[in-house]
Amino acid sequence: GAGVSQSPRYKVTKRGQDVALRCDPISGHVSLYWYRQALGQGPEFLTYFNYEAQQDKSGLPNDRFSAERPEGSISTLTIQRTEQRDSAMYRCASSMSGPQETQYFGPGTRLLVL
Amino acid sequence: AQSVTQPDIHITVSEGASLELRCNYSYGATPYLFWYVQSPGQGLQLLLKYFSGDTLVQGIKGFEAEFKRSQSSFNLRKPSVHWSDAAEYFCAVVFSGGYNKLIFGAGTRLAVHP
Numbered sequence: 001g002a003g004v005s006q007s008p009r010y011k012v013t014k015r016g017q018d019v020a021l022r023c024d025p026i027s028g029h030v031s032l033y034w035y036r037q038a039l040g041q042g043p044e045f046l047t048y049f050n051y052e053a054q055q056d057k058s059g060l061p062n063d064r065f066s067a068e069r070p071e072g073s074i075s076t077l078t079i080q081r082t083e084q085r086d087s088a089m090y091r092c093a094s095s096m097s098g099p100q101e102t103q104y105f106g107p108g109t110r111l112l113v114l
Numbered sequence: 115a116q117s118v119t120q121p122d123i124h125i126t127v128s129e130g131a132s133l134e135l136r137c138n139y140s141y142g143a144t145p146y147l148f149w150y151v152q153s154p155g156q157g158l159q160l161l162l163k164y165f166s167g168d169t170l171v172q173g174i175k176g177f178e179a180e181f182k183r184s185q186s187s188f189n190l191r192k193p194s195v196h197w198s199d200a201a202e203y204f205c206a207v208v209f210s211g212g213y214n215k216l217i218f219g220a221g222t223r224l225a226v227h228p
Contacts, residue, residue: 004157031214042118042204042218043158056213091158099146099214100165105158 002026004106006092012112013082021077021109025094032075033103034067037089049075050097082113116140116209120219127195128227135190135222137205146208147188148216149179153201161203164188175199200226 005024013019025032030051035043045059051072060066064082069075079086089110093103117140127133139145146165150158162173169181179190188205202223206216 033215035216035218040220042206042220043216045215045217048213048215056215059215093158093216095214099208099210100163101214102148102160102163103214103216104160105150107157 004092004094004104006090006106006109008109009107010110010112012114014114015082015084017082018078018080019082019111021079021090021092021111023075023077023092023094023106025073025075025092026104028096029094029104030072030097031095031101031103032069033093033095034075034077035091035093037091037108039088043091046077079111082111084113087111087113116142116207116217118205118207118217118219120203120205120222122222123220124223124225126225126227129197130194133190133192133195133199133224135203135205135224137188137190137219139186139188139205139207139209139217143210144181144183145210147179147181148206148208149173149177149188149190150204150206150218151175151201152204152221158204161190195224195226197226197228200224 032049034046037043048056049069064080089108091108093105095101095103119138149161205219
């Protein structure tokens with residue numbers, strides 16, 4: 001079966017531009033997570049959805065970052081007015097409901113802000 | 115603060131040698147514990163997880179991990195390493211009340227010499 005997919009896989013943008021990163025979770029997974037991974041570091045939590053409800057956005061670094069999952073399936077992470085420090089790998093994961101459930105990760109989107 | 119520590123940034127072993135990767139988490143109620151592996155250019159793949167019960171858990175690819183409550187540790191082991199095990203390994207924790215978000219360690223990069 002299909003795993004978690006993310007698009008684009010690579011994104012190069014100029015400072016000040018807006019970018020939208022897409023995540024398509026595994027069918028039937030109610031939970032969806034966004035993480036950001038800097039080079040040489042572990043992934044860092046950004047936000048979490050249960051169905052369409054954004055239940056935790058404590059990891060979003062500032063108000064330039066937002067995420068949505070309007071129909072409880074595909075999610076979009078948007079970064080407005082990008083800055084060079086936003087350059088990182090952005091990873092999406094999905095799971096069934098519950099903390100013991102395995103989170104399945106997508107391949108990530110590598111964002112480079114020039 | 116809730117945190118996960120992987121003390122070893124890089125480890126090099128010879129093929130066929132045994133391996134132990136260390137992981138410690140900040141004190142608290144027993145969390146849910148995970149080990150993920152990330153191969154170059156790949157996403158994160160779950161090796162094994164622990165929630166309760168037997169403190170020695172078996173995973174894929176011949177890996178195992180042991181939970182030690184007294185040491186707040188969850189070390190990953192493999193009796194005989196193969197060249198294909200060269201990758202980056204991440205310990206991750208879901209703390210209670212954490213909305214299922216994974217807190218990752220910084221990772222340990224494993225190199226395998228022939």
